[in-house]
Structure formats: C-alpha cells, structure tokens
Amino acid sequence: MTASPPLISLQSVSRTYRTDGVAVTAVRNVSFEIAQGEIVAVMGPSGSGKSTLMNMIGLLDLPNEGAVYLQGADVAGLSEDRRSSLRARSIGFVFQSYNLLARHNAIENVALPLVYCGIARKERLARAEQSLQSVGMLHRAHHFPRQLSGGEQQRVAIARALIASPLIVL
Numbered sequence: 001m002t003a004s005p006p007l008i009s010l011q012s013v014s015r016t017y018r019t020d021g022v023a024v025t026a027v028r029n030v031s032f033e034i035a036q037g038e039i040v041a042v043m044g045p046s047g048s049g050k051s052t053l054m055n056m057i058g059l060l061d062l063p064n065e066g067a068v069y070l071q072g073a074d075v076a077g078l079s080e081d082r083r084s085s086l087r088a089r090s091i092g093f094v095f096q097s098y099n100l101l102a103r104h105n106a107i108e109n110v111a112l113p114l115v116y117c118g119i120a121r122k123e124r125l126a127r128a129e130q131s132l133q134s135v136g137m138l139h140r141a142h143h144f145p146r147q148l149s150g151g152e153q154q155r156v157a158i159a160r161a162l163i164a165s166p167l168i169v170l
C-alpha cells in the first residue's frame with residue numbers, strides 16, 4: 001500500500017516581490033509538509049513573510065521558485081480555472097484584513113463561497129445562518145461590514161471561511 005501524499009507540501013519555495021526596482025524576498029527557500037488534521041501555527045515578526053506564505057498555500061499567489069503541492073498535485077501546473085475551483089471547494093481563508101465585501105451584509109458575505117459551489121440561494125442563506133450562529137454573530141446578520149466592530153468583522157470572516165467545510169483553513 002502506498003501512503004497518501006501530505007495535504008500540503010512546500011519544496012524549496014521562494015517568493016520575491018519586485019517594485020520600482022526594489023526586490024524584497026519575503027519567503028526564502030521554505031520546505032515543509034502538513035498532514036490532514038494537523039494544526040500548525042506560523043510565527044514570526046511583522047514583515048517576515050507569513051501572509052506571503054499563506055497566500056501561496058491558499059492558491060492566491062505562486063512561488064517564483066520551488067513548488068507548492070496540495071494533495072500531491074503541483075499547483076503551478078493547474079490552469080487558472082482549475083486553481084479557482086480548487087480554492088473555492090477546498091480552502092477557507094481568513095484574511096488578515098478580513099476582506100469582507102462592503103456592499104454586502106454579514107449573511108451575504110458568509111454565503112458567498114457557496115455561490116461558487118453551485119448551491120441554491122435558499123440553502124446558501126440557511127447554511128450562512130448556521131455559520132454565523134457558530135461564531136456568535138447571527139444577531140448581526142443584516143449589518144454591513146462598516147457597522148461591525150473589528151472583532152465582529154473578523155468573526156464574520158471566520159464564518160465565511162468555514163461555510164463550505166474546506167479541507168484547509170488558513
């Protein structure tokens with residue numbers, strides 16, 4: 001029997017940003033594996049490359065060097081469409097700055113990932129209610145992001161990240 005590949009595997013991953021002739025290597029030669037069910041904390045000072053790393057694991061960015069594998073598949077080899085659909089079905093991302101849509105209220109924000117999973121509106125809203133309930137935010141379902149406190153916005157962002165029961169929560 002062959003062992004299944006790790007859920008997440010990074011091999012010699014580097015990411016350099018280039019802006020106006022200035023190069024910043026945010027992640028340099030990072031390798032690790034994470035198995036399904038593992039809980040891992042990435043710690044380091046501000047500006048040390050944590051979000052850059054998360055963006056690559058979350059399929060929002062690609063490395064300049066090295067490779068990111070999800071369940072054994074090299075994500076750089078996937079088409080843009082395939083990457084988007086994998087992201088929608090498998091990854092829940094709680095962004096550092098929440099990234100809630102300003103023109104949508106809390107429940108609509110939470111329900112959004114289910115649109116990309118092809119789930120009907122009625123079920124989307126029912127599941128969004130449950131997800132809001134799970135983070136203690138159901139009483140603010142119809143508030144817009146600007147009408148919520150920072151911690152409340154963060155909890156709505158968590159409810160959104162969890163709603164599609166993703167394989168990976170970042």
Ligand SMILES: Nc1ncnc2c1ncn2[C@@H]1O[C@H](COP(=O)(O)OP(=O)(O)OP(=O)(O)O)[C@@H](O)[C@H]1O
Nearest residue numbers: 017018019024026045046047048049050051052053
């Ligand atoms: N889009 C970008 N273009 C250019 N430089 C960037 C970009 N994003 C991040 N950087 C730089 O890359 C480095 C790593 O940034 P990153 O956001 O990954 O840090 P972080 O560890 O998440 O920090 P924090 O704890 O403050 O959130 C920083 O020096 C930052 O200025």
Ligand SMILES: [Mg+2]
Nearest residue numbers: 050051052096
């Ligand atoms: Mg960060």
